[in-house]
Amino acid sequence: MNRKPMVLEMTTYHQHIPVLLNESVEGLITDKDGLYIDGTLGGGGHSKEILKHLGENGRLYGIDQDDEALEAASSNIGDDPRFTPIKGNFGYLSTLLPPQTHGQVAGILLDLGVSTHQIKEAERGFSFQEDGPLDMRMGNLSGVSAYQVVNEYEYEKLRDVIFHYGEEKQSRQIARAIIENRPIETTGELQSVVSSVVNKRFEVKSLARVFQGIRIEVNRELDMLKRVMEESLEVLKPGGRIVAISYHSLEDRIVKRFFKAGNFEGKVEKDFYGNPISPIKPVNKQVITPKKEEVSVNPASRSAKLRIAEKIEGGDS
Ligand SMILES: C[S@@+](CC[C@H](N)C(=O)[O-])C[C@H]1O[C@@H](n2cnc3c(N)ncnc32)[C@H](O)[C@@H]1O
Structure with missing residues (x-):
């Protein structure tokens, strides 16, 4: 068995330093x-x-x-x-x-x-620090994209993703704000919507948690x-x-x-x-x-x- 991956036209692979x-x-x-x-x-x-x-x-x-x-x-x-x-x-x-x-x-x-x-490549849509499409799929094998989670999930499901997978306490306010601002097209737009309702002192942590929750949902x-x-x-x-x-x-x-x-x-x-x-x-x-x-x-x-x-x-x- 020798399943070599296909050769892609890729720019740079952002270096990943192996942990532990x-x-x-x-x-x-x-x-x-x-x-x-x-x-x-x-x-x-x-x-x-x-x-x-x-x-x-x-x-x-x-x-x-x-x-x-x-x-x-x-x-x-x-x-x-x-x-x-x-x-x-x-x-x-x-x-x-x-x-x-x-x-x-x-x-x-x-x-x-x-x-x-994956985080640094804006096009992959994982980061709230880079503006890119709402994607977050690690591979092209997984079903939903972040766009669908953000724009199509009903209130309870979206709130639960943010609360359970993001472990974010302000999940209700964030889910409501997302729904009121639909359609949300990019990571930058999502970042502004989340930032507009969260406690300013913990803004970066809240953003990280919301993005983590959506990423966990997208990739199961x-x-x-x-x-x-x-x-x-x-x-x-x-x-x-x-x-x-x-x-x-x-x-x-x-x-x-x-x-x-x-x-x-x-x-x-x-x-x-x-x-x-x-x-x-x-x-x-x-x-x-x-x-x-x-x-x-x-x-x-x-x-x-x-x-x-x-x-x-x-x-x-
Ligand atoms: C933290 S990085 C691994 C870095 C690697 N140890 C190194 O030193 O370069 C995690 C990698 O696992 C892949 N990955 C995460 N979940 C996966 C899954 N369920 N199946 C296959 N690959 C997965 C991601 O696409 C990503 O490339």
């Missing part, structure tokens, strides 16, 4: 000749480092739903026979991987969220994260690891609970004798966060949380 690079790669690799998955290839920063640690029999599949990421990563990594890029959504991990790899994977890396490139990020957690157990071998870097509490809660219990309630089931029967166990007791030096060089890393877990023998989903 050493900590994540060290936590991931347990066998230098094993098979690994980078589920969030991006610019290939983590993948390149993983390949440095693998032997000549090691293999790496790099998944991303974004053509621009696949192209940038492929040129960053160069021609390496151990590396195969795959276009797709990691939520469908088991169908993206060849069946003979199921149960053979030694480690899966997930560096969640958006890349610096939490559903896909839950899917990839469950599908990981199908493809990992016993002792294989999942390494997840999350950037906000909604993601981190899903990862933490699943790593503890193998479910999203975080409640460990027990057998008849009271022994825990989770299919997975955390490797690091404490969450790993970036050191001060990393945050000063790369402020985008400031909210990162790294967790590592291991599939237990017999822990197939």
